[in-house]
Amino acid sequence: MKRLFLVASLLTLAMAASAQQALGPGTGIVSPEINPDNTVTFRYHNPKAKVVQVTGDFLPSRPIEVDINGQKMVYNAPGVADLQEGPGGVWTYTSAPLTGELYSYSFLVDGHREMDPSNVHQNRDVATWTNIFTLSARPGDAGWYYEVHNVPHGSVSHVWYDSPTLNSQRRMTVYTPAGYESGNQHYPVLYLLHGSGGDEDAWADLGRTAQIMDNLIAEGKAKPMIVVMPNGVWFNQAAPGAAVNNFQPTMANSRSQSTKEIEDSFPDVMNFVEKHYRVAKGYSNTAVAGLSMGGRQSCMLSLHYPDTFGYVGLFSGVGAIEGNEEGFAKVFAYEPKLYWIACGKADGVMVNAKRLKEWLDFQGFKAEMYESEGGHIWRNWRVYLTMFAQRLFKQQPKAPKPVRMSSANNGDVDF
Amino acid sequence: MKRLFLVASLLTLAMAASAQQALGPGTGIVSPEINPDNTVTFRYHNPKAKVVQVTGDFLPSRPIEVDINGQKMVYNAPGVADLQEGPGGVWTYTSAPLTGELYSYSFLVDGHREMDPSNVHQNRDVATWTNIFTLSARPGDAGWYYEVHNVPHGSVSHVWYDSPTLNSQRRMTVYTPAGYESGNQHYPVLYLLHGSGGDEDAWADLGRTAQIMDNLIAEGKAKPMIVVMPNGVWFNQAAPGAAVNNFQPTMANSRSQSTKEIEDSFPDVMNFVEKHYRVAKGYSNTAVAGLSMGGRQSCMLSLHYPDTFGYVGLFSGVGAIEGNEEGFAKVFAYEPKLYWIACGKADGVMVNAKRLKEWLDFQGFKAEMYESEGGHIWRNWRVYLTMFAQRLFKQQPKAPKPVRMSSANNGDVDF
Numbered sequence: 001m002k003r004l005f006l007v008a009s010l011l012t013l014a015m016a017a018s019a020q021q022a023l024g025p026g027t028g029i030v031s032p033e034i035n036p037d038n039t040v041t042f043r044y045h046n047p048k049a050k051v052v053q054v055t056g057d058f059l060p061s062r063p064i065e066v067d068i069n070g071q072k073m074v075y076n077a078p079g080v081a082d083l084q085e086g087p088g089g090v091w092t093y094t095s096a097p098l099t100g101e102l103y104s105y106s107f108l109v110d111g112h113r114e115m116d117p118s119n120v121h122q123n124r125d126v127a128t129w130t131n132i133f134t135l136s137a138r139p140g141d142a143g144w145y146y147e148v149h150n151v152p153h154g155s156v157s158h159v160w161y162d163s164p165t166l167n168s169q170r171r172m173t174v175y176t177p178a179g180y181e182s183g184n185q186h187y188p189v190l191y192l193l194h195g196s197g198g199d200e201d202a203w204a205d206l207g208r209t210a211q212i213m214d215n216l217i218a219e220g221k222a223k224p225m226i227v228v229m230p231n232g233v234w235f236n237q238a239a240p241g242a243a244v245n246n247f248q249p250t251m252a253n254s255r256s257q258s259t260k261e262i263e264d265s266f267p268d269v270m271n272f273v274e275k276h277y278r279v280a281k282g283y284s285n286t287a288v289a290g291l292s293m294g295g296r297q298s299c300m301l302s303l304h305y306p307d308t309f310g311y312v313g314l315f316s317g318v319g320a321i322e323g324n325e326e327g328f329a330k331v332f333a334y335e336p337k338l339y340w341i342a343c344g345k346a347d348g349v350m351v352n353a354k355r356l357k358e359w360l361d362f363q364g365f366k367a368e369m370y371e372s373e374g375g376h377i378w379r380n381w382r383v384y385l386t387m388f389a390q391r392l393f394k395q396q397p398k399a400p401k402p403v404r405m406s407s408a409n410n411g412d413v414d415f
Numbered sequence: 416m417k418r419l420f421l422v423a424s425l426l427t428l429a430m431a432a433s434a435q436q437a438l439g440p441g442t443g444i445v446s447p448e449i450n451p452d453n454t455v456t457f458r459y460h461n462p463k464a465k466v467v468q469v470t471g472d473f474l475p476s477r478p479i480e481v482d483i484n485g486q487k488m489v490y491n492a493p494g495v496a497d498l499q500e501g502p503g504g505v506w507t508y509t510s511a512p513l514t515g516e517l518y519s520y521s522f523l524v525d526g527h528r529e530m531d532p533s534n535v536h537q538n539r540d541v542a543t544w545t546n547i548f549t550l551s552a553r554p555g556d557a558g559w560y561y562e563v564h565n566v567p568h569g570s571v572s573h574v575w576y577d578s579p580t581l582n583s584q585r586r587m588t589v590y591t592p593a594g595y596e597s598g599n600q601h602y603p604v605l606y607l608l609h610g611s612g613g614d615e616d617a618w619a620d621l622g623r624t625a626q627i628m629d630n631l632i633a634e635g636k637a638k639p640m641i642v643v644m645p646n647g648v649w650f651n652q653a654a655p656g657a658a659v660n661n662f663q664p665t666m667a668n669s670r671s672q673s674t675k676e677i678e679d680s681f682p683d684v685m686n687f688v689e690k691h692y693r694v695a696k697g698y699s700n701t702a703v704a705g706l707s708m709g710g711r712q713s714c715m716l717s718l719h720y721p722d723t724f725g726y727v728g729l730f731s732g733v734g735a736i737e738g739n740e741e742g743f744a745k746v747f748a749y750e751p752k753l754y755w756i757a758c759g760k761a762d763g764v765m766v767n768a769k770r771l772k773e774w775l776d777f778q779g780f781k782a783e784m785y786e787s788e789g790g791h792i793w794r795n796w797r798v799y800l801t802m803f804a805q806r807l808f809k810q811q812p813k814a815p816k817p818v819r820m821s822s823a824n825n826g827d828v829d830f
Contacts, residue, residue: 046527112461115530120542120655127535129544148659153584157572159596169568181574181691240535244563276596 029090031118032105038097038137042105043118047089049109054093055080056105056130057379063346073348075375080108100143101379102208104130123206124240125378126197144215145386146208151218152178156210158200158242161272165265170231171238172269173200175210176277177217177224186280188393189226189273192385193290193297195317199239200231203385206378212386223393226277230269232294234260262297263304270308283334287392289313291381292349302336303327311338311392315384316349316376318356332365338391339367342384346375444505446533447520453512453552457520458533462504464524469508470495471520471545472794478761488763490790495523515558516794517623519545538621539655540793541612559630560801561623566633567593571625573615573657576687580680585646586653587684588615590625591692592632592639601695603808604641604688606681607800608705608712610732614654615646618800621793627801638808641692645684647709649675677712678719685723698749702807704728706796707764718742721749726807729756730799731764731791733771747780753806754782757799761790 031043042054059079066075083091104123107114115122116131123132136144154177163170177187192209194202203209209227216222237243274281288309290298295317302312303324312331318341321328332339339360343353350371357369370387372380446458457469474494481490498506519538522529530537531546538547551559569592578585592602607624609617618624624642631637652658689696703724705713710732717727718739727746733756736743747754754775758768765786772784785802787795 160568
């Protein structure tokens with residue numbers, strides 16, 4: 001008993017003391033609170049504030065037309081709603097009922113952007129942190145796939161590889177499905193590329209890749225696969241805090257151009273993955289997809305290595321037609337099982353995505369187009385991944401007709 | 416040329432569009448800026464603010480005495496400094512020259528805590544986010560070990576394991592040293608435990624474990640080793656966002672007690688690690704250390720498994736003497752190569768740490784004590800890890816004298 005008391009005392013002391021770990025205390029306020037009717041209540045304590053608002057993608061967006069070098073595009077600005085001040089300087093706002101999704105928001109306090117101090121859940125997008133919450137209105141909706149359920153979980157690893165082409169060590173994030181560590185099976189690989197402001201953490205953090213894959217695989221809707229998310233910006237070796245230059249993120253076009261293109265350096269990625277993971281190699285077992293800049297990169301990679309990727313996904317980003325006519329002919333000569341273009345109706349990229357799809361149709365090349373609502377946003381890219389992943393590695397593409405093939409299916413895969 | 420133009424146009428479009436990824440724009444302000452004389456300038460834009468301050472552990476702390484259940488302890492509150500308003504509503508403050516460290520800070524805007532919107536580098540400690548920056552005043556100082564240098568990098572993996580004892584899937588973070596993926600070597604293991612408000616991400620994020628290990632190993636100051644950082648709070652299976660309950664973090668004592676202690680569930684951790692990693696097993700190759708609650712847990716684990724851990728590190732947390740006298744006698748009968756107690760002079764745990772050290776001395780048990788400045792803070796725990804890791808696995812402890820041994824060194828290790 002005496003021992004127990006002393007242990008308890010020490011524990012109390014240690015814990016009281018470790019409260020110092022944080023610079024500030026908890027707020028004692030619950031925000032956001034997801035209500036039984038799928039409305040969401042936001043709360044914020046500040047007796048001195050005059051106007052408190054919430055802005056986020058759970059509110060109806062306000063389309064704004066912008067002109068970039070003579071090209072008009074629609075920018076969907078997030079909506080804004082007012083919180084009402086209540087007793088004790090606690091401001092509140094309750095949303096309309098929401099559909100299952102992962103939502104981002106921030107407060108505007110007298111016009112000044114602030115994080116929600118009561119919500120520990122945050123995501124970084126390029127250089128901006130926002131609060132997030134996930135809502136699952138019913139099983140199987142989009143938000144449900146982004147949440148963690150009691151299903152077998154895969155691993156997420158941050159791994160360094162050598163890129164002789166870019167003359168640097170670089171980092172990639174690798175999802176291996178549940179059971180990978182225990183077994184001997186070889187798995188097909190999806191290479192999943194981020195946008196121009198992203199890094200190797202983007203798909204795992206903002207994209208909820210591990211949760212989507214865990215849930216789809218557990219339901220039998222996707223084949224177990226390895227998902228490789230390399231850093232695709234040549235001048236960044238890794239995400240902020242993990243890189244030598246400890247960089248502040250910027251968009252990829254704000255720095256000088258490299259003489260190396262993605263097609264030059266990507267073999268370094270694939271060589272590392274195929275050497276260090278139990279990979280089912282070959283056209284039928286290899287997919288590439290990406291968002292925005294990563295969509296363009298995926299297009300370019302399939303053009304340069306037409307016998308490598310049996311599945312191609314272009315999310316809100318495509319390559320040019322002009323100059324690549326013969327390249328596309330080669331790509332489709334292999335009869336990829338899926339060449340999937342996805343874009344939002346309010347996305348400035350849509351005009352070029354549609355143009356590519358129409359040109360492919362005219363050539364008789366079998367591609368699919370998925371048009372979603374909304375613009376150039378993560379909300380769409382998570383949905384695209386959820387849809388695309390379910391189509392992968394389920395059927396063997398036809399044997400390729402022309403030119404030589406890369407290493408064939410090694411027969412290790414059970415489908 | 417036409418193709419190049421079109422590709423460039425698409426790229427521009429895609430990037431302009433992907434700026435929408437973020438809810439807010441960049442600030443265009445550099446903060447913090449580390450100056451050549453190791454002073455640091457903080458900048459913050461807000462023309463409406465009346466008082467802007469910065470608070471953080473780079474400022475001299477203000478000791479405050481608090482009374483917890485009749486026990487007095489010193490709480491070192493971070494210092495506060497005023498920013499001065501300049502043209503355009505940009506507030507600035509420049510610190511005194513700083514020593515190499517990882518520092519945390521926040522702004523206080525009219526008394527209201529805010530993040531630095533210009534600094535993408537943040538850490539979460541329990542439920543509180545703060546901005547951070549790393550300063551390396553000269554090679555080899557503390558801050559230097561927390562930065563990423565051009566040395567071989569190990570991998571950091573978030574891995575799920577099954578705990579039959581706690582009847583749940585749980586997550587651990589595993590550091591494997593550079594070269595692990597390519598080779599066949601077996602490595603010794605340091606089990607590294609977090610505090611009562613932490614989770615499996617704490618040592619990797621706040622503790623900079625991967626950077627410390629990469630740099631120490633590259634310098635030849637530490638042996639290549641695997642570092643296993645499990646979630647040590649029985650009711651949390653994983654960090655926020657990775658767990659089924661999607662929890663808001665709390666301190667471990669704010670929930671009901673489990674009937675299971677760390678010594679009950681820890682074999683689940685070790686069984687998983689020894690099964691799935693190339694582990695050099697046995698007393699000489701196994702270390703346990705932790706901070707605060709994790710220090711107490713490390714103490715308890717060595718008491719319950721005296722033949723398992725050849726190296727024990729108690730950082731700002733110890734177990735009770737009373738009731739464990741015979742247990743300690745068994746621990747030291749094995750003659751651990753290192754039994755290391757570290758604590759800050761301003762830490763409330765110090766009185767019990769000293770008491771344990773004196774009792775061990777009186778019994779003739781060979782332990783070491785390291786007293787640092789400061790209190791119960793991450794700044795100390797990073798330093799303790801940097802010191803402790805250099806002492807590990809360098810010499811074989813003497814053959815154990817009493818009782819049976821667990822599996823002996825399997826001879827796979829090259830020292």
